[in-house]
Amino acid sequence: MDDRTHGYDVSVGYTYGYCREMAPAWMDLAAGAGETSAAGGGRFLELGCGQGFGLCLLAAANPGRAFVGIDLMAEHVDHANGIAASAGLANVQFVQGDFVELARSWPEALGRFDHVALHGVYSWVTAPVRQALLQCIGQASAPGALVYIGYNAQPGWLATMPFRHMARLIHEEGAAPVAEVLDRSISLFEQLRGGGAATFQLLPGLGARLDSLRKRDIAQLAHEYLHEGWEPMWHSQVAREVAGAGLAFAGSATLPEALLPAFLPSALRDTILAQGDPLLRQDVQDFVINQFYRRDVYRRGEAPATPTLTPTPGERAAQTRFLLLDAPAPGATLSVRTPFGELALQPPAYAGIVEALAERSLTLAELAVLPKAGGKDLTEVLQLVLMLLHAGTLGIEAPRTDHAPAQRLNAAIAREAVRGMPYDHLAAPAIGGAVPVDFADLMLIDAWLALGGLADETALSERLVLSLAGSGRTLQRGGSPLEGVQERREARSRARTFLDRDLPRWRRLGALA
Numbered sequence: 001m002d003d004r005t006h007g008y009d010v011s012v013g014y015t016y017g018y019c020r021e022m023a024p025a026w027m028d029l030a031a032g033a034g035e036t037s038a039a040g041g042g043r044f045l046e047l048g049c050g051q052g053f054g055l056c057l058l059a060a061a062n063p064g065r066a067f068v069g070i071d072l073m074a075e076h077v078d079h080a081n082g083i084a085a086s087a088g089l090a091n092v093q094f095v096q097g098d099f100v101e102l103a104r105s106w107p108e109a110l111g112r113f114d115h116v117a118l119h120g121v122y123s124w125v126t127a128p129v130r131q132a133l134l135q136c137i138g139q140a141s142a143p144g145a146l147v148y149i150g151y152n153a154q155p156g157w158l159a160t161m162p163f164r165h166m167a168r169l170i171h172e173e174g175a176a177p178v179a180e181v182l183d184r185s186i187s188l189f190e191q192l193r194g195g196g197a198a199t200f201q202l203l204p205g206l207g208a209r210l211d212s213l214r215k216r217d218i219a220q221l222a223h224e225y226l227h228e229g230w231e232p233m234w235h236s237q238v239a240r241e242v243a244g245a246g247l248a249f250a251g252s253a254t255l256p257e258a259l260l261p262a263f264l265p266s267a268l269r270d271t272i273l274a275q276g277d278p279l280l281r282q283d284v285q286d287f288v289i290n291q292f293y294r295r296d297v298y299r300r301g302e303a304p305a306t307p308t309l310t311p312t313p314g315e316r317a318a319q320t321r322f323l324l325l326d327a328p329a330p331g332a333t334l335s336v337r338t339p340f341g342e343l344a345l346q347p348p349a350y351a352g353i354v355e356a357l358a359e360r361s362l363t364l365a366e367l368a369v370l371p372k373a374g375g376k377d378l379t380e381v382l383q384l385v386l387m388l389l390h391a392g393t394l395g396i397e398a399p400r401t402d403h404a405p406a407q408r409l410n411a412a413i414a415r416e417a418v419r420g421m422p423y424d425h426l427a428a429p430a431i432g433g434a435v436p437v438d439f440a441d442l443m444l445i446d447a448w449l450a451l452g453g454l455a456d457e458t459a460l461s462e463r464l465v466l467s468l469a470g471s472g473r474t475l476q477r478g479g480s481p482l483e484g485v486q487e488r489r490e491a492r493s494r495a496r497t498f499l500d501r502d503l504p505r506w507r508r509l510g511a512l513a
Contacts, residue, residue, distance in 0.1 A: 006098075007227060008072060011177070013075050013219060014223050016421070016422055018057055019117075021295045022148055024062065025396040025431070026253060026396060027148050027253060027297055030252060030258075031297045032317045042114065044113060044115045044117070045116045046069045046117045047117070049069030049080065052069050052079060055067055055069040061406050061431070061433055062429070062432050066093075067093070070097045070102070081094050088405070090405075099129055102136050115145065116141050116146070117147070118147075122149050122233075123231055123232055124224075126229035137300075141300045143300060144299065146250065147247055147300065150293065153286060155287055155290060156290050162203070162206065163225070166185055167185035171226050186210065193207060236280070236282065236283050246300050246301065254390070255390050256340070256387055264340065289340040317382065319363050320364055322361060323394065323430065324357040324393070325435065325509075327358060328350075330347075333346055335391075353367055354388075367381050398433075405427075405429075406510055407513050414445040418446045418471065419471075429510040430508065431509065435509060440468075441498070447459075447464060456499075457496050460498065464494065465487065475494070
């Protein structure tokens with residue numbers, strides 16, 4: 001193990017992602033969906049911030065809060081500082097740091113924080129680094145702070161453990177580039193499957209995971225599988241470890257999990273509820289749904305009440321305001337993918353809520369008394385709202401704030417996307433978070449800004465085609481690349497959609513002026 005990296009592979013940089021569940025308002029709701037109160041305050045710390053893209057989105061969307069990101073890799077911090085500087089973000093700071101060293105002496109100048117987040121870190125580092133992280137949290141978090149920890153969970157990773165084991169052994173053989181290590185590892189398992197290795201029959205999930213590996217980014221795979229400390233964990237393991245830092249489980253940021261075990265078949269639900277130990281109950285529930293990734297929210301301080309069969313909205317949740325992000329097509333069945341299966345929401349269940357929020361933002365309590373909500377009680381409305389949030393149909397409304405930082409960052413994001421950066425979100429201050437976009441959206445935004453916001457459909461589509469040619473990318477339809485006349489027609493269609501639907505929506509969210 002390299003003492004400087006503690007077994008963490010730093011040979012390639014990480015991807016440029018955003019995790020919506022880390023947004024302060026989302027964390028507050030996750031911890032406040034039951035009879036608990038959410039943390040106040042305005043300071044946010046991310047331990048292991050990666051490229052810093054996600055934290056810059058949060059900082060731009062929440063200009064009244066202060067954000068600090070810490071990461072081991074210098075190239076990550078350099079990128080983060082670069083994008084923050086390009087947008088003139090004054091409320092975010094990035095620090096290159098070793099958690100083990102920081103745990104010995106937490107810098108007083110960084111202060112204490114009301115929200116702390118670790119996404120894609122906790123189950124990828126060795127046990128001593130995890131202990132250092134908990135010491136950092138203990139020193140950095142204010143009383144009552146909320147702490148988000150996203151980690152690979154069991155039992156969902158059991159089928160993939162043979163691949164991780166072999167890939168790690170191949171990685172340890174020498175100094176081969178990670179792309180070569182991963183290609184050799186995948187090829188080895190393809191050969192084993194082709195030869196009829198019995199383990200593929202015993203672990204059917206291994207074949208499904210193997211089929212997905214060739215389609216994924218090399219940097220993502222390297223950071224997923226090649227660190228020395230990779231260890232998918234049970235909820236009980238994490239909960240016991242973090243208890244040493246004074247943290248108690250408050251809820252899941254994967255919001256539909258607040259509906260468990262009520263939404264499971266009765267025999268499984270009753271078996272889960274029969275377990276008196278809350279840790280055992282959560283582990284049994286994760287076994288039932290084959291959990292593979294948890295997004296746990298912990299509170300520093302007193303433990304919240306044990307979750308009930310059906311979540312009962314506390315005062316905080318009842319007064320949270322929601323707005324419409326993306327309305328489903330009229331009459332459409334809305335599919336919501338959850339860790340416990342795909343739920344089909346029929347229009348009679350959700351249409352009243354969507355229709356009401358199309359007019360203005362409303363609190364949970366206000367939704368429950370509207371005729372359009374269909375006479376549902378507060379608990380029923382909460383269940384639907386949690387699913388609609390998870391589906392991306394709704395957002396949590398943030399207090400009115402200055403939209404200029406988000407709009408500057410989004411202009412920088414669009415500009416860099418045209419140059420090839422794989423960014424895929426825009427800061428949205430109306431929800432204190434970000435919304436997903438694709439590269440064509442960002443190219444259209446860059447064109448629209450370059451043309452002074454006065455472009456018509458023809459000018460936008462022509463500029464999109466030029467940007468695509470310059471970047472070596474193509475538009476697609478049904479997974480197939482388009483060329484020539486077909487691409488120009490698609491570009492014109494995308495430009496029309498941008499002007500008619502996307503631009504008004506992004507303006508409403510404060511993403512564009």
